[in-house]
Amino acid sequence: MKLKRGDRVTLDIVDTAEKDQWFGRTRDNIGVFVRGQTAVGDVVEAEVFKSRKSHVYAHLIDVTTPSSFRQDPVCSHFGSCGGCKWQHIAYAEQRRLKHAMVVAALSRIGGFEQPDVDNAVAAEQVTGYRNKVEFSFSDSRFLTGDEIASGAETFAKPKTFALGFHAPRNFYKVVDIDWCHLATEATNTVLDCVKRFALKHKLPAYTVRNHTGFLRHLMVRHAARTGELMVNLVTATHDAGITADLLALLQAETDGGVHTFVNNITARKGDVSTGEREVVVYGSGQITELLAGCRFRISANSFFQTNTHQAEKLVAMVLEDVGSRADAVVYDLYCGAGSLSLPIAPHCRKLLGIDCVEAAISDAVGNASLNDVGNCQFEVANLNQAPDLMATFETFGLPDTVVTDPPRAGMNPKALSVVLRLRPSRIVYVSCNPVSLARDAGTLCRGGDYRLARVRPIDMFPYTNHIETVALLERTTT
Numbered sequence: 001m002k003l004k005r006g007d008r009v010t011l012d013i014v015d016t017a018e019k020d021q022w023f024g025r026t027r028d029n030i031g032v033f034v035r036g037q038t039a040v041g042d043v044v045e046a047e048v049f050k051s052r053k054s055h056v057y058a059h060l061i062d063v064t065t066p067s068s069f070r071q072d073p074v075c076s077h078f079g080s081c082g083g084c085k086w087q088h089i090a091y092a093e094q095r096r097l098k099h100a101m102v103v104a105a106l107s108r109i110g111g112f113e114q115p116d117v118d119n120a121v122a123a124e125q126v127t128g129y130r131n132k133v134e135f136s137f138s139d140s141r142f143l144t145g146d147e148i149a150s151g152a153e154t155f156a157k158p159k160t161f162a163l164g165f166h167a168p169r170n171f172y173k174v175v176d177i178d179w180c181h182l183a184t185e186a187t188n189t190v191l192d193c194v195k196r197f198a199l200k201h202k203l204p205a206y207t208v209r210n211h212t213g214f215l216r217h218l219m220v221r222h223a224a225r226t227g228e229l230m231v232n233l234v235t236a237t238h239d240a241g242i243t244a245d246l247l248a249l250l251q252a253e254t255d256g257g258v259h260t261f262v263n264n265i266t267a268r269k270g271d272v273s274t275g276e277r278e279v280v281v282y283g284s285g286q287i288t289e290l291l292a293g294c295r296f297r298i299s300a301n302s303f304f305q306t307n308t309h310q311a312e313k314l315v316a317m318v319l320e321d322v323g324s325r326a327d328a329v330v331y332d333l334y335c336g337a338g339s340l341s342l343p344i345a346p347h348c349r350k351l352l353g354i355d356c357v358e359a360a361i362s363d364a365v366g367n368a369s370l371n372d373v374g375n376c377q378f379e380v381a382n383l384n385q386a387p388d389l390m391a392t393f394e395t396f397g398l399p400d401t402v403v404t405d406p407p408r409a410g411m412n413p414k415a416l417s418v419v420l421r422l423r424p425s426r427i428v429y430v431s432c433n434p435v436s437l438a439r440d441a442g443t444l445c446r447g448g449d450y451r452l453a454r455v456r457p458i459d460m461f462p463y464t465n466h467i468e469t470v471a472l473l474e475r476t477t478t
Helices: 091-108 147-150 185-200 241-251 308-322 341-347 358-368 388-394 412-421 435-448
Strands: 008-017 022-024 031-035 042-052 056-063 133-137 162-166 175-176 217-220 229-233 258-265 277-282 286-291 294-299 329-333 348-355 377-381 403-404 426-431 450-458 468-475
Touching: 008 031, 008 056, 008 091, 022 091, 022 294, 031 042, 031 403, 031 426, 042 412, 091 435, 091 450, 133 185, 162 185, 175 185, 185 229, 185 241, 229 241, 229 286, 241 277, 258 388, 277 403, 294 341, 294 358, 308 341, 308 426, 308 468, 329 341, 329 412, 341 348, 341 358, 341 377, 348 358, 348 388, 358 377, 388 412, 403 412, 412 435, 426 435, 435 450
Parallel strands: 031 056, 229 258, 329 348, 329 403, 348 377, 403 426
Antiparallel strands: 008 022, 008 042, 022 031, 042 056, 133 162, 133 217, 162 175, 217 229, 258 277, 286 294, 426 468, 450 468
């Protein structure tokens, strides 16, 4: 039986799938990819919207028999918001699914037979754990199903303003968020304050349709250990009067809790939250966080792990895989503000940190000085430009161990070739994406020079379908 667009089918949901989908099977054993808030063990009704020779795709219509792994979501925005998508799944099941995702990626994409993967390390805090949250402004608020069904002309919230998160697979519309359960209370206070200020002063939200409007993004960093709070308002232009007035309101509503307020300004047409220039409205433009016995100064556009509590466990894993050798040379690729570099530094002779973001390297240099770490050298460099880097590598000394913590997309093939040319004894690969980890680990091991020695997932992102993984690759040849 061939399924076609518009067909309604009954499915048993048996697994997760890519791109926020789930995988189900019909009574005739036809595999179907399903969009919607479902769970393994559900029996659902779904409607086919695309049918190909190899794949069938459907929208969830109804859950006829709920899975035993279900729970009640904590958030009123669940189902509309494009943020956390697994609030309806019990936490133990979330961890099981994430472990299975890593195993499946390494097997299917990396080509590793029966990879030995540890169980995902649990988070002790499943809400309020994010130390950084980025909200988007939009002139097109996502309307709920109830609002659309009402046929009303006006609603409790304006249709032409929203501050929150993009609706799933929707580039234009933003779900207006009242309270984010993954963010801290202080972050939610800032969210509410900025929203009320923008509406009171009729500040126009940026629209990606015609590239007009003033307000683009709101990014809030709230350090878990020090409590320092950064507000970064991303706008199309700088208005000193508006930012001064907003700062005064923020300080009043947080009892003076804002440590620094910066304004990133960008005229770029893409949906970006970093500016071509930055105005420090108040404070130093940085906040300080404590991690693994080190102090870190973090600027608006620097990378830092978003879950400080779980990052402590992550650093401990990396240190265990790197080992401790007084004569060792370590490279930290995509080093960011040095959150891995500085804890590693006492366990080696010297360390070279590399990142293509100048602000991140500036923070890393400052953090090394702040912690009296003298055996680290940090360089702004693009790992995709191997010929320009080899001279630096040879001057510094070739590495015994390479630590790499790339963006979600993983490492460019040119960057992977650089690592293979360096021939370190160990590669410690930190990844927030099992697919890119599997692809890159497969590339590194394909020639037989390396083997996948250990894989340890750690749940940095409860209630979401994301999983962090620390993988150790060991060289097998001399």
